[in-house]
Amino acid sequence: MNEELIFKNSNDDFETTCSSIYFTKLKRLTEDYFNVSCIDLAKNLLGTILVRQLSDGTILKGKIVETECYLGSEDKASQSYNGKKTPRNEPMFMKPGTLYVYMTYGMYYCINISSQGEGAAVLLRSVEPLVGLDKMIENRCQYHVKRKRNFAGEKIPQSRISRRKFKPHELCNGPSKLCISFDINIENCNKKNVSDFSDLWLEERMDQINESNIISSTRIGIESAGTEWASKLLRFYIYENKNVSIKDRERELLRNPIRNK
DNA sequence: CTACGGATGCCCT
DNA sequence: GGGCATCCGTAGA
Structure with missing residues (x-):
């Protein structure tokens, strides 16, 4: 549609197209936007632009392409199930638009945005990188440097770390990958309100x-909540977007049998 | 391509 | 002490 800009990375095989969004001044979403039901917010967020300003001024942007609902008290898969309120999940109960960042599996973060509804929030699962891909790659690489070993527990030689390459669609195609790429953690984002925060909007x-x-x-990684809630269709993603973490071919076929054959 | 196991630290019971 | 809204490398088809 609009003119396209080719993004080049220091890696030769690394390039992606980016729409004129890079140049356009877009309207920031204000607090009313978030004051809707969890499911409405999860769907409305698809296609909106996540913007992060790092402490050094670097701007990162990405299009939200995959979200999940956590409904609150009734939802067995939610941390706020049964009205459970703890110091950790408090942001889920705060006013719509509040960021809830938490640590999972001891080493990863996930970011949510609270919605209308007691204890309800939307998990951001995947983002399509648009601006600042170099910095995102750096953040992902540094994460491995910090660990000094790969995930099999072997030490990684420095030379191999610097050679690690990421394709654009591998940078933010998962809730914790996007947090690493966008440098989102509890300290710098938790409990902030996206309608009024200078570092993320x-x-x-x-x-x-x-x-x-x-x-x-269906939502990902919540099987232990039981089949009833694990089978509810509370994950939403943009069809045919390469950055979606896990695709549901069956549902895609049901939706669009002709196009898929 | 899918399946599987291990890393790792904190929250909550 | 159990479990976790994940990720990654390896093994095998």
Whole structure:
């Protein structure tokens, strides 16, 4: 549609297209935007732009392409199930638009945005990188440097770390990958309200997003909550977007049998 | 391509 | 002490 800009990375094989979003001043989402039901917010967030300003002034941008709902008291998979309120999940109960960042598996973060509804929040699962890909790669690489070993527990030689390459769609295709790429952690983002925070905010979408290109699917990694809640369609993603962490081919077929054959 | 196991630290019971 | 809204490398098809 609009003119496209080719982004080049220091790696030769690393390039991606980026729409004119890079140049456009988009409207920031204000508090009213977040004061809707969890499911509405999860769908509305698809296509909106996540913007992060790092302490050194670097701007990172990405389009939200995958979200999940955690409904609150009734939802067995939610940390706020049964009205459970703890120091950790308090942001889920704060006013809509509040960021809830928590640590999982001892080494990863996830970021949520609270919505209307007691204890309800939307998990941001995947983002399509648009601006600042170099910095995102650096953040992902540094994460490995910090660990000084790979995930098999072997030490990684420095030379190998610097050679590690990321394709654009591998940078933020998962809740914790996006937190690493965007340098989001508890200390710098938890409990802030996205409608009034200078380091992280959201901007209105330019894409046409509607029921025809949203896939509804089951949530990821919550099987232990039991089949009833694990099978509810509370995950939403943009159809045919490469940055989605896990695709649901069955649901895509149901939605669009002709296009998929 | 999918399946699987291990890392790792903190929260909550 | 159990479990976790994950990720990654390896093994095998």
